[in-house]
Amino acid sequence: MTTPWGEPALARFPEDPRDRLRAWDASDEYLLSHLADRQVPLSGTVVAVGDRWGALVTALAAYRPTQITDSWLGQEATRANLARNGVEPGTVRLLTTQDPPPGRIDVLLVRVPKSLALLEDQLLRLAPAVHEGTVVVGTGMVKEIHTSTLGLFERILGPTRTSLAERKARLILCTPDPALRRPANPWPYRYTLPDGIGPVSGRTVVNHAGVFCADRLDIGTRFFLGHLPAPGGGRVVDLGCGNGVVGTATALADPRAEVLFVDESFQAVASAEATYRENDVPGHAEFRVGDGLTGVPDGSVDLVLNNPPFHSHQATTDATARRMFAGARRTLRPGGELWVIGNRHLGYHVTLRRLFGNSEVVASDPKFVVLRAVRR
Known part of the structure; x- marks a missing residue:
């Protein structure tokens, strides 16, 4: 994968020579390019949610990000990809969707999941840690981002818009509103x-x-x-x-x-x-x-x-x-x-x-x- 921070070698987990699916897609590359082009400060707490095979946190490992995932396979892929690219254990914090989230988030990166319910649950769990200055960027392929997706960002975090599409990928750009009254989490x-x-x-x-x-x-x-x-x-x-x-x-x-x-x-x-x-x-x-x-x-x-x-x-x-x-x-x-x-x-x-x-x-x-x- 080509990124502004180098070209990390990535694979899914477990590796299968018959499986020709990549461990990243255009939406991961689009988000990383956006961070570099806009010179988004990454010195604070960076959290990547739904980073499917660790592409985002591997590319951003120098900033000691936190990954939150629902997938054991995705988490193991992340461990393997970090090791493959020479990242020391413990550099990236690996959490599950069942773990308590960080208390403060300065940059929130959201890889849009297939499940709208999971997106709702995770945004509601993370919202208390988001502040007025938090940079919130979501990403996904065009076919994965719907009006209902944008509605969740708007309802839970604040005003939301989308980028132009690039290589069939799109970004979700959200401006947090700390005064927003959020709904109660309906899950489980x-x-x-x-x-x-x-x-x-x-x-x-x-x-x-x-x-x-x-x-x-x-x-x-x-x-x-x-x-x-x-x-x-x-x-x-x-x-x-x-x-x-x-x-x-x-x-x-x-x-x-x-x-x-x-x-x-x-x-x-x-x-x-x-x-x-x-x-x-x-x-x-x-x-x-x-x-x-x-x-x-x-x-x-x-x-x-x-x-x-x-x-x-x-x-x-x-x-x-x-x-x-x-x-x-x-x-x-x-x-x-x-x-x-x-x-x-x-x-x-x-x-x-x-x-x-x-x-x-x-x-x-x-x-x-x-x-x-x-x-x-």
């Missing part, structure tokens, strides 16, 4: 599940901002809940757990099961744990933020339940699903099973047959399919 959000979906019928879901389907049960999960395997005890993993509804349903149906909730999103794992605790579920559960099943011992799991994502920010990719399936094969005991819910068009059965040597359709409808693969 709670709702009651409908009847007719098994053990979690009528139960409460707790969703932190940015987690998929924050205010309702999505139709894919609803279909999966109607076709979960019979209780069998043992070690169960809700892989890519989101708000934890699937793992909570499993634990309610089978108090003997030990359920591990895993997601790479800090917001998701916080939601899963809150959902589980809210419903006084019996049995034992563990909650872990990380890259799928990395760190789970080989042959230690009886059942993996998985609804893999097929987007990485704005890009469509099956890289995450492939890693999840491979991790499941490694960690399952012989005879252990991977159950997957996915859109029919994604063709997960092909990948499962390649990895496991088998794939069975458990249930399907015009949109979704539930697949079962057995570790031989």
Whole structure:
């Protein structure tokens, strides 16, 4: 990536030679050029929110910035990119969206997230640290910035305008208004599940901002809940757990099961744990933020339940699903099973047959399919 501060070498995490997606885009370069062209003072507290793979804080490492991210993979990419470019550990402060934010912010850089809810939550959390002299610059590709995006900046921080587009990227320029009366933060959000979906019928879901389907049960999960395997005890993993509804349903149906909730999103794992605790579920559960099943011992799991994502920010990719399936094969005991819910068009059965040597359709409808693969 070419910046006014040099050309840092950047990569996504984990590195995959088959993945040709870059660790930055034109919006990162546009924001960095803007800071240099306008000679924005960077001697105070610089905070970068949503810096997806660490491009911004790596370029600005000399100013000891703070990064705030919801992504464990993004945070690990940042660590790797900083090391790759010779930045000493501790130079850049790495926080999650669940951590207390800095008490004062002099320069706030916002990489617009896909989720408007996550943007709302983070701006409301950071607003008390913003003062009249804070420089606030948001960035994103044109297709990511909408009237509703600008409305959040305006409503929470102060008067907002956009730049001209460059290479399909745009900047959001906001002038903080300390006298602005901000709304209360509506996150996390709670709702009651409908009847007719098994053990979690009528139960409460707790969703932190940015987690998929924050205010309702999505139709894919609803279909999966109607076709979960019979209780069998043992070690169960809700892989890519989101708000934890699937793992909570499993634990309610089978108090003997030990359920591990895993997601790479800090917001998701916080939601899963809150959902589980809210419903006084019996049995034992563990909650872990990380890259799928990395760190789970080989042959230690009886059942993996998985609804893999097929987007990485704005890009469509099956890289995450492939890693999840491979991790499941490694960690399952012989005879252990991977159950997957996915859109029919994604063709997960092909990948499962390649990895496991088998794939069975458990249930399907015009949109979704539930697949079962057995570790031989």
